[in-house]
Amino acid sequence: MKMGIEIVDVASALPGYLSALLAGEREAAVEAALQPVVAGADVLDVHLHVLQPALHLIGRQWELGEITVAAEHLATTITQFVVLKLYPWLSRPAHTRGRLLLTGVEGEYHQIGAHMVADALESDGWSVRFLGSNVPNGDVLHAVQTFRPQVLGVSCTLPGHLARVAALIAELRQAHGADAPRMLVGGLAFRGSEHEALAMGADAWAPDLRAAVLAARGLVAAPAQA
Ligand code: B12
Numbered sequence: 001m002k003m004g005i006e007i008v009d010v011a012s013a014l015p016g017y018l019s020a021l022l023a024g025e026r027e028a029a030v031e032a033a034l035q036p037v038v039a040g041a042d043v044l045d046v047h048l049h050v051l052q053p054a055l056h057l058i059g060r061q062w063e064l065g066e067i068t069v070a071a072e073h074l075a076t077t078i079t080q081f082v083v084l085k086l087y088p089w090l091s092r093p094a095h096t097r098g099r100l101l102l103t104g105v106e107g108e109y110h111q112i113g114a115h116m117v118a119d120a121l122e123s124d125g126w127s128v129r130f131l132g133s134n135v136p137n138g139d140v141l142h143a144v145q146t147f148r149p150q151v152l153g154v155s156c157t158l159p160g161h162l163a164r165v166a167a168l169i170a171e172l173r174q175a176h177g178a179d180a181p182r183m184l185v186g187g188l189a190f191r192g193s194e195h196e197a198l199a200m201g202a203d204a205w206a207p208d209l210r211a212a213v214l215a216a217r218g219l220v221a222a223p224a225q226a
């Protein structure tokens with residue numbers, strides 16, 4: 001008879017997942033990602049310890065010229081499929097925390113990280129609207145007016161797009177003053193620097209999906225800045 005809590009070693013799925021991506025085997029990738037979940041692991045841990053590091057390794061291999069653009073795109077497409085396959089396994093409590101809008105700025109095509117953050121926040125009880133990436137600032141402002149989120153999350157991967165994030169924050173503060181949503185930013189462009197995020201006027205920055213959940217909770221608990 002089994003007793004107590006079984007600890008699932010989620011990260012041990014990484015080599016199999018990476019091999020499946022490099023071989024272009026979609027079903028094998030789904031199987032490798034689902035296996036720890038079926039064994040009891042949290043979907044968010046599979047995102048964080050399997051899918052995310054696999055894509056970072058794929059990006060590194062592409063940068064070094066070890067794999068082709070086609071191989072990188074194939075790995076990306078498979079991972080997008082896997083994120084959708086994992087969604088039904090995500091815990092999705094009632095939306096008691098508030099409304100949260102998540103977007104990427106115009107010109108930014110990277111959106112898998114933001115998609116994972118959207119799933120993580122939904123699984124923490126937020127009502128989430130995820131716009132995807134490459135959204136012009138004016139349209140984000142319009143979405144804020146209609147959805148009226150307590151928190152706006154902005155994802156940015158390429159450092160060259162940080163100026164657009166700063167402009168979006170400034171436009172929202174100008175349009176809504178103290179009623180502007182609290183602004184949470186993240187993505188590789190911030191290079192792990194909270195300082196850079198706060199300097200551009202964001203209320204908080206988070207390095208990954210787990211930290212994003214804690215940061216979003218903190219933003220609605222703390223009083224807004226005038
Ligand atoms: C997949 C991918 C693509 C795909 C994206 C597809 C898609 N729909 O998302 C495509 C093929 C489109 C692409 C294009 C390009 N890419 Co690209 N890409 C990647 C790759 C391999 C993986 C990105 C990814 O999904 N990572 C996995 C996710 C889960 O990790 P993450 O994004 O870091 O997200 C986590 C955190 O950052 C955080 N987070 C993310 N968003 C948010 C938001 C909030 C609010 C919060 C709180 C937290 C948060 O939480 C997430 C989950 O834990 C990376 C390699 C890498 N190191 O990541 C290169 C990479 C990002 N790409 C790169 C480059 C150069 C490009 C191109 C310029 C290539 C080219 N010459 O065309 C174009 C630019 C396109 C554009 N205009 O945006 C470089 C960027 C280097 C740099 N510093 O500028 C990288 C690092 C590759 C490399 N090693 O050189 N890319």
